[in-house]
Amino acid sequence: MRNQPVNIQYPSSPLTEESSTQNGGDTPVTGGGGGPSNIHPLPEKLNSPHHKGGWVRGHQKDGGSYDKLMPKYITAGAFARARAAEVSTMLKAVRKVTSSCQLFASLPNHMRRRAMSHNTKRYPRRLRDMANRLREKSLQACSKKKEQTKRQSRKARRRHGNLLLEFNRRQRKNVWLETHIWHAKRFHMVKKWGYCLGDRPTYKCYRPCYRAMSNHCLLQDLSYYCCIELQGEEDKLLASLSQMTSKEAGPTFAAALCISGRRQGSVVLYRAGHYPSQPLGPVTFLWRPRVHGSTHRQLWIWAHPTIKQDLLPELQSVCQCCEAVVPPVVPLVTPAEVIPTPEPERRPENTPEAMQIHRTKRKRNCKDASGPPAKKILGDGKRSPSTPVTWRSNSTGIVINDLTMEIVRYRLIGPQSHSVLAETLEAATDCDPSTLWWPEHCKDESKMNLHRQQVDIFNILKDIYSSGELPSGTVLGLTVDDPRLTLPTKRVKALPCVKQLHMSLMLMLVIQAHAMCLCCVFLSEVDEEKRRELMLRGVPELCCQSFLWERSIRDNVTDNKISEQELNRMRSEVLVPGSRLSPTPLQGRVPILLVHQPGKQVGHEMNSWGAGWDLLLPKGWGMAFWVPLVYRGVRIGGLNMSLKHSQNKASPHFPHDYPDCPAGIRFQEEQEAELLDKFKRRPPAKRTNYIKHGCLAPFRCPWQQLAEEWELITREGREERKRDSQTQTKTGADTVTEVEMTSHPDITVTKPPSRFAVLRNRKSLRLLSGWCRPTTSKGQRPCRVGEVPPLDSSAATSFLTEHGMSLVWVRLSLLSKEDLRLLSNKSDCSSPQEPPHKNHFNSRLKCRKKGSKKLATTSSSDKTEGSGSDLPSASEPNLTSVEDAKSSSETPTDLIFGLWPDPLPSITSHCSRVTLGWVTQGDFSLSAGCGEALGFISVAGLISTLLNQPMEHRGTLLLRNPTSLSYRFAKINIEV
Amino acid sequence: MTEPRNPGMSSVPQTAPVHTDSTSQAVEMDPVEYTLRKRLPRKLPKRRNDVYVNMKTDFRAQLARCQKLLEGGGHREICVHGLGLAINRAINIALQLQASSQGALQLAANTSTVELVDDLEPEDPDEAGEPMTRTRNNSAIHIKVFYPDPQ
Incomplete structure (x- = not known):
């Protein structure tokens, strides 16, 4: 109508x-x-x-x-x-x-x-x-609708029980972390990977967070990381796990230091037996130290939630653990939340009926109950009780446990993170025998000995000035008191406690004449010796043991946690208000694990930036540790900050920088859909015309096509080289050398079946890194001369036959003005420009608006091919900083103004400069003080570029934003 | 082994016999099988009037910072610290400060030895190798730049 x-x-x-x-x-x-x-x-x-x-x-x-x-x-x-x-x-x-x-x-x-x-x-x-x-x-x-949705009054809704019901209902779809409510009040929350996670704070704190990471401490809740526990004989575990790793890509599960349990290791996992291809993703792992020389070992694998769905079946097949243990049969291994137990403090099932019953019951007998029942969902509330979490193998005897959300993991980043920990945590004190786990342990002299040693080491930690001084990956087990007891009344900034030795140095510098300072030096000699030992050797194996590894103790601690309310009641009964509770409550002993996180390890600048500690806690204790940590003046970061952290650390971030992993592919698709959606929301006249900018795929990176095209180019180049001698003509001015390029009209037709892979072979990476680094940087690399063979065509050919279809992860830093001056030997240097491209689709879009004809998709590719082939393409590739992804629903005929329709023409030769790869993350780097970008480059493209560049300018590339036409010079860094 | 020129002023206790054996080990090792990672030198607590000189920051900027501290910052004295390669620059900064003050500033230099830690990560394929740490020493200079007391 x-x-x-x-x-x-x-x-x-x-x-x-x-x-x-x-x-x-x-x-x-x-x-x-x-x-x-x-x-x-x-x-x-x-x-x-x-x-x-x-x-x-x-x-x-x-x-x-x-x-x-x-x-x-x-x-x-x-x-x-x-x-x-x-x-x-x-x-x-x-x-x-x-x-x-x-x-x-x-x-x-x-x-x-x-x-x-x-x-x-x-x-x-x-x-x-x-x-x-x-x-x-x-x-x-209207009136009918109003009647239907009559809400409870606000007062009723805010009542504790009703509020919990509401919270539990809201957690059904996306799991909440224990710090969710704290975060939700302060952060922009996003629903990702089945969790509700804080993305970034609502207040402005980008720079303060960076400063916290480089000077003090930044805290993050990483409890969403999934922990998978493997138990079994050591050799069997190693044998089955070795199928998923390769020694070429760095130390594996079997590395001597890691297997002793003294260090945390990290490794990239692959599908069993598929090493260079089909990676799953990076994980970190932690072995439990050996107990009395027995060969039965326990291993925790910490993985990102997006890996878990691929990793768990793979682990099961590798360990031949197909037999799921149904939770009720083995109550020991079921998480506490799925079995309603008679204990009053066990969390009941979160059905509304159960809640209601519980509430009324509490009202009736609130006096005799030891505390209000904990009704909160602890652990993974989304999982149904019947879902198996344990798999056992009859042949190998390996048991796989899914410990998702069983262990809380906090990450403290920054040089002062250990002083924050030292101030927050206090080693557990002895107490009278009782039925709880800690009093039981107090009776055992050997356990107390161990505890005393651990406390000693923990006390030495206070003497250390920066977290980066410790050996990376150090593990320390500890039992601590409830940190809520020592909560300061005001938020204070934890600073390193300057001990005598350091003071003495300062004193000596200031008051030179006073010789008396020397005695302090000798006094602290013993401490100093211990500190040296810790710095050089790390924590001894014995002290890496923690009771957090034991499920029974974990559950005991979780169940017996004193509630906040009870604690406040006890506080109010203290004689002097505000003083500490004198006998520490028996329940307040928590086993924890401290795991050192290495900072920046690669490269020569900003070494060990972003080092810190991970704090592992039993579930349920999240908020009890979170608030005391926050009261020590740390900054809190979200997902956004962890991305920045890894970017500054020059380490790939999962899943952004793993385009060959299934999770990485999924991420790229999501990102493309999101970016495309955002793009389409703008009015057409205000959109960037990516076609004119020569940017073929602004929202995704067609890695596969890139790798294939470069494979083809190298193959043709090789044949050509055979035919005649090398035709390299060096243009005079800068690094621009011309390369013989032929047009490839049939590029989309001939598709090699192999998939691209990211190069992770350490040896090859080291070789490549040596090749693309022309200037020696002050003798920083030992025995470099003997190590790296010179780059020539034969070496390149042999390298390419091995890694032809590979991409390599690189860091690009934009050149400063002085570098540019050195590069061009001129005072004023203008960077090259991309000539604007023609939009051939414009007319077609108009035609379609008139509604006359359907589009022919074939004409697009040959047109651009023609224009691309007669351009003399220089050796300097362009790297469009692309933040990518793709929507599969789009039909190839669906034209969006400013975007290329789907069958893309040749990527490498589309612009005036040859495309080598794309940037996945790029920003101004606060740590480097210049623009920095992380991205992937085709190995074949990189080598052919390097071969054509003069020695002194090797590793200089061009970089271009998708929204601009001007190129910028950038320096390539491959760091192993 | 660099002995500090003034043993009474040395800050780091000399525990040379402990780590000489580790360095001798390090000499013997096969260079191919280990990756060398240097840890940062130990940081010391820093007051407002401490200036740690490095080789990355522009010289003039560091000099200006020292001048600001002495003139605008209201400090009677500052300490300029330099380690290894930066010793030259630290001395240079101190002398420049003195020269620009027309003799009002005085210098008092101290040297010390700083122990540095290197990590050696094994690269061997059978992964039996223990990662090693070795210590080596580097010289450092601490220059106090101050206005002498009027009396």
Whole structure:
């Protein structure tokens, strides 16, 4: 009804007239059998009352062509019946007014009035009745709806039990971390990977967070990382796990230091036996130290939640653990939240009924209960009780446990993170025997000995000035008191406690003459010796043991946690308000694990930037440790900051920088959909025209196509080289050398079946890194001269046969002004420009708007091929900083203004400079003080570029934003 | 082994016999099988009037910073520290400060030895190798730049 002409009249007079004209002049296309198929003939009729020739549909101008289809005769009866039916539908369509909106819309513009539906008297009188009726109807509907959704009062909603019910309902879809409510008040939350995670704080703190990372401490909740526990004989575990790793890519699970349990290791996992291809993703792992020389070992693998769905089946197949242990059968290994137990402090099932019962019960006997029952969901609330979490193998005896959300993991980043820890945590004190786990342990002298050693080491930590001084990956087990007991009244900034030795140095510098300072030096000699030992050797193996590894103790600690309310009650009973609780409550002993996180390890600048500690806690204790940590003056970061952290650390971030992993591919798709959506939300006139900028795929990186094209180029280049001698002509000015490039019209046709892979072979990476580094940086690399063979065509060929389809992860830093001056030997150096491309799709878009023809997709590729091939392409590639992804729903014919339609032409030769790869993350780096970008480059492309560059300018590339035409010089760094 | 010129002023206790054996080990090792990673030198607590000189920051900027501390910052004295390669620059900065003050500033230099730690990560394929740490010493200079007391 919307497309009705404005001059239509509703009373039935025109209809009758209409029907008469129909009967007279019209001839149906299909004789009488057509029936009342066409619902909207009326407007068209009125639009074109002079169409005598035929029954014209749509807006076609040349309606005369229907003449051929005219029937020879008409059966009067059938014809009249069909007309009658059509007339009746028309009448119905005209009379029926579905809502007031349509009533309003039926009026011509000049008769519409403001607030017509509110005051029906503003309607013309003939419509007033209908408007009144509609208004009544809508009012009724409104009141009915109101009754349905009557909410509880705010007071009732905020009541503790109801609030918990509401929270539990909201956690059903996306799991909440234990610090969720704290975060939700302060962060922009995103729903990712099945969790609700804080993305970035609502307040402005980008730079403060960076400063915290480089000077003090930044805290993150990483509890969403999944922990998978493997138990079994050491050699069997190693044998099965070694299928998923390769020693070429760095130390594996079997590395001597890691397997002793003294260090945390990290490794990239692959599908079993597929090493260079099909990676799953990076994981970190931690072995439990050996207990009395037994070969039964325990291993924790910490993985990102997006890896877990691929990793778990793979682990099961590798360990032959196909037998799922149903949770009720083995209650020991089931997480606590799935079995309702008689203990009062166990969390009951989170069904509303259970909640209700519990609430009433609590009201009745709130006096005799030891504390209010913990109803909060601890652990993975999304998992159904029947889902197996344990798999056992009969042949190998390996047991796999899924410990997702069982262990809380906090990450402290920054040089002062250990002093924050040292101030927050206090080693557990002895206590009287009782049934709880810690008093039991107090009786055992050997365990207490161990505890004392661990405490000693923990105390030495306070003497260390920066977290980066420790050996990377050090593990320290510890048992601490409840940190809520020592909560400061105000937020304070934890600073390193300057011990005598350091003071003595300072003193000596200031008061030179005083020789008495020397005695302090000798006093602290013993401490100093211990500190040296810790710095050089790390924590001894014995002290890496922690009771956190034991499930029973974990559960015991979780169940017996004193609630906040109980603690406050105890505090209020203290004689001097604000003083510490004198006998520490028995329940307040928590086993923890401290794991050192290495900082920046590669490269020569900003070494060990971003080092810190991970704090591992039993579940349920999250907030009890979180608030005390926050009170020590740390900054809190979200997902966004962890991305920046790894970017500054020059380490690949998962899943952004793993395009060959399934999780990375998924991430790219999501990102493309998101970016495309954002792009489409802009008005077309305000969108960036990526076609004109020569940016083929602004929202995704077609890595596969890139690798294939470079593979082809190198193959052709090799053949050509065989035919004639090398035709390299060096242009005089800068590093621009011309390369013989042939056009590849059949690039999309010949597809090698192999998939691209990211190069992770340490040896090859080291070789490549040596090749693309022309200037020696002050002798930083030992024995470099002997190590790296010179880059020549034979070495390149042998390298490429091995890694032809590989991409390599690189760091690019933009050159500063001085570097540029050195590069060009001129005072003023302008970076090259990309000539604007022509948008061949513009005309086609226009054509389509007219609605005339379908698009032919074939013509696009050959056009650009032609223009690309006759351009002399320089050796300097362009790297468009692309932040990528792709929507699969798009049909190839679906044109969006400013974007290339789907079958992309040749990527490498599309721009005036050859494309080597794309940047995945790029920003101004606060740590380097210049623009830095992380991205991937085709190995074949890189080597052919390096071969054509003069020695002193090797490793200089060009970089271009997708939204700009000017290139910038960048230096390539491959760091191993 | 660099002995500090003034043993009474040395800050780091000399525990040479402990780590000489580790350095001799390091000499014997096969260079191909280990990756060398240097740890940062130990940081010391820093007051407002301490200036740690490095080779990355522009010389003039570091000099200006020292001048600001002495003139605008209201400090009677500052300490300029330099380690290894930066010793030259630290001396240079101190002398420049003195020269620009027309003799009002005085210098008092101390040297010390700083122990540095290197990590050696094994690269061997059978992964039996223990990562080693070795210590080596580097010289450092601490220059006090101060206005002498009027009396």
